[in-house]
Amino acid sequence: MSTSADPIARAMAVLAHDGNHAYDAVVPPIAQTSLFTFGSYAEMEETYRGQKVRPTYTRGFNPTVRLFEEKVAALEYGEDAIGFASGMAAISSAVLAFVQPGDRIVCVEHVYPDAYRLFETYLRRMSVTVDYVDGRDLDAVRRALPGARLFYMESPTSWLMHVHDVAALARIARDNGAISIIDNSWASPIFQQPLTQGVDLVVHSASKYIGGHSDVVAGVVIGSKQLVGEIRSRTYPYLGGKLSPFDAWLLLRGLRTLPFRMKAHEAAALHVARKLAERPDVVTVHHPGLGNALPGGLQGTSGLFSFEFDDSVDIPKFADALRFFKLGVSWGGHESLVVPAQVVRVQAAGPNSAIDFGVSERVVRLHVGLEGQDALVADLSQAIKEAKMS
Numbered sequence: 001m002s003t004s005a006d007p008i009a010r011a012m013a014v015l016a017h018d019g020n021h022a023y024d025a026v027v028p029p030i031a032q033t034s035l036f037t038f039g040s041y042a043e044m045e046e047t048y049r050g051q052k053v054r055p056t057y058t059r060g061f062n063p064t065v066r067l068f069e070e071k072v073a074a075l076e077y078g079e080d081a082i083g084f085a086s087g088m089a090a091i092s093s094a095v096l097a098f099v100q101p102g103d104r105i106v107c108v109e110h111v112y113p114d115a116y117r118l119f120e121t122y123l124r125r126m127s128v129t130v131d132y133v134d135g136r137d138l139d140a141v142r143r144a145l146p147g148a149r150l151f152y153m154e155s156p157t158s159w160l161m162h163v164h165d166v167a168a169l170a171r172i173a174r175d176n177g178a179i180s181i182i183d184n185s186w187a188s189p190i191f192q193q194p195l196t197q198g199v200d201l202v203v204h205s206a207s208k209y210i211g212g213h214s215d216v217v218a219g220v221v222i223g224s225k226q227l228v229g230e231i232r233s234r235t236y237p238y239l240g241g242k243l244s245p246f247d248a249w250l251l252l253r254g255l256r257t258l259p260f261r262m263k264a265h266e267a268a269a270l271h272v273a274r275k276l277a278e279r280p281d282v283v284t285v286h287h288p289g290l291g292n293a294l295p296g297g298l299q300g301t302s303g304l305f306s307f308e309f310d311d312s313v314d315i316p317k318f319a320d321a322l323r324f325f326k327l328g329v330s331w332g333g334h335e336s337l338v339v340p341a342q343v344v345r346v347q348a349a350g351p352n353s354a355i356d357f358g359v360s361e362r363v364v365r366l367h368v369g370l371e372g373q374d375a376l377v378a379d380l381s382q383a384i385k386e387a388k389m390s
Contacts, residue, residue: 011190011259014074030249031055031063058245062235065248069220071255073209075189077196078222079099082232089186089241090219092122092204093114095150097234098179101127106137108164110157110358112183112205113344119152119343135164138172145176154183155192155296159306159341159359161286163296170198179227185209185332190262191300195233201227208332209302212254212261216247261370265303267369268376275377276307281384283308283362303368306341308360315340317365318387324371324379331367336376339365347381 021028036043036055046052055061065083073081084090092195104145107119109132119130125259133144144149151173155164159245166182175178181201182194188209195201204210206218207327217243221231236242266289273287288295309315319327341363368376 004062008190008259008263011075014071015255015258027303028064028067028252030245030248031058032245033062034058034194053260058337059240061241062245062248063251064245065243068243068248068251068255070202071224071252072189072220073205075193075255076184076201076202076222077193078228079225080228081220081222082228082236083206083243083251084219084236084243085243086219086249087183087203088110088114088118088218088304089208089223089239090203090205090221091183093235093239093241094181094201094221094229095123095152096239099123099126099128099149102233103128104147105152106129106148106178107132107151107152108154108162109133109159111152112158112185114154115183135169136162137163141169141172142236145172145178148176148178151178151180151181152182154186155194156186156288156298157367158186159286159304159344159363161186161288163288163298166192166194166199167234168201168298170194172202174198186302186304187298187300187308188258188262188302190259191266191302192298195223197297205328205330205332206251206254207330209258209262209265210254210332212258212332212334213250214330214333214335216250216254218243218247218251218274222282259321262300262302262375264370265350265368266301268370269303269305270301272366272368272376272380273305273307273375276380278383281310283310283389286363295342304365305368306363306365308362309364310362312388313384314387315342315362318364318383321383321386322379323382324369324376325366325383335367336369336371337367341365 017026035057047054053354069081069083107130131144133140155166170180180199184192184194184202185205185208199219201223203221206220270289273285276282277285285307289301319340325336328337331337340361342361
């Protein structure tokens with residue numbers, strides 16, 4: 001596979017109006033139907049025998065969903081893709097398609113908390129063990145991978161933004177016979193294409209930047225025809241996490257503006273991160289773009305990063321004093337969001353998870369939206385001042 005020197009130009013080539021829609025529509029029509037009928041017994045039999053590929057039932061094949069899958073596959077340089085009803089449906093279906101009782105997974109530290117909870121609860125009930133390793137330490141990964149069935153990673157990670165040498169990790173996994181899966185939601189297909197670095201499967205929470213408007217929950221898995229085909233046959237039909245036609249249509253809408261939104265999020269978040277890094281009450285800022293060069297093969301950065309307050313700031317008061325930043329989970333939309341790690345640690349310590357997910361309670365995660373970077377910096381400054389007054 002070859003990559004373009006300009007990922008934005010490549011994305012626009014994929015996402016431009018293709019002129020092949022019914023009625024010459026600029027926007028693809030929604031095939032909002034649960035099933036598709038056959039013109040004859042012979043056509044139905046040919047379809048069931050696999051001699052003819054055509055829609056039968058929307059849980060398996062829908063034209064609007066398929067158009068979304070094809071476009072995301074092209075953006076990620078994949079041969080095939082499969083859409084899901086959520087990012088967690090994509091993650092769980094991809095993982096469960098390849099592990100069985102007694103298998104072992106190696107996973108990088110500080111992954112998305114719900115992926116972590118899946119590993120620590122449901123998979124343990126299946127007698128699947130998970131070992132966590134610092135993905136930045138290649139020797140540690142080499143020591144951990146022998147005998148593992150699957151290697152799961154994020155780059156950057158969801159909370160501390162650890163960036164990994166994706167190509168090196170994928171090579172180590174392949175050398176050890178492990179299937180590699182990466183969550184690429186943070187960078188989106190615009191700023192990172194892990195399949196070109198040797199990763200086997202890419203998953204996205206399409207609710208994030210791919211959707212981009214905070215009005216759809218969806219996921220997608222991209223990879224080779226063989227591996228995506230195994231997910232289609234082993235888990236997708238039975239777990240039922242299918243992507244609806246209307247949600248696929250919303251995702252197609254989001255894809256049209258994805259390159260431009262990613263550039264806007266990148267610029268705004270970098271500005272906010274640099275301002276926070278100048279503050280004496282901020283211990284550290286976890287943002288991959290603050291160095292002299294982008295690490296790990298990234299072609300750009302997104303709007304999600306975190307930072308750590310010193311003890312002078314009351315974090316609950318800070319959160320309540322914010323005006324533009326809203327307290328809310330997820331990210332990727334137009335709105336700016338804040339999540340204190342203190343809250344996530346409370347959930348991680350509850351009955352649905354085995355252990356703490358390993359992030360300091362002084363960490364705060366921000367998603368920088370599109371409201372205007374100067375207004376967002378001012379909002380953070382006044383909230384910090386309010387949280388230090390008493």
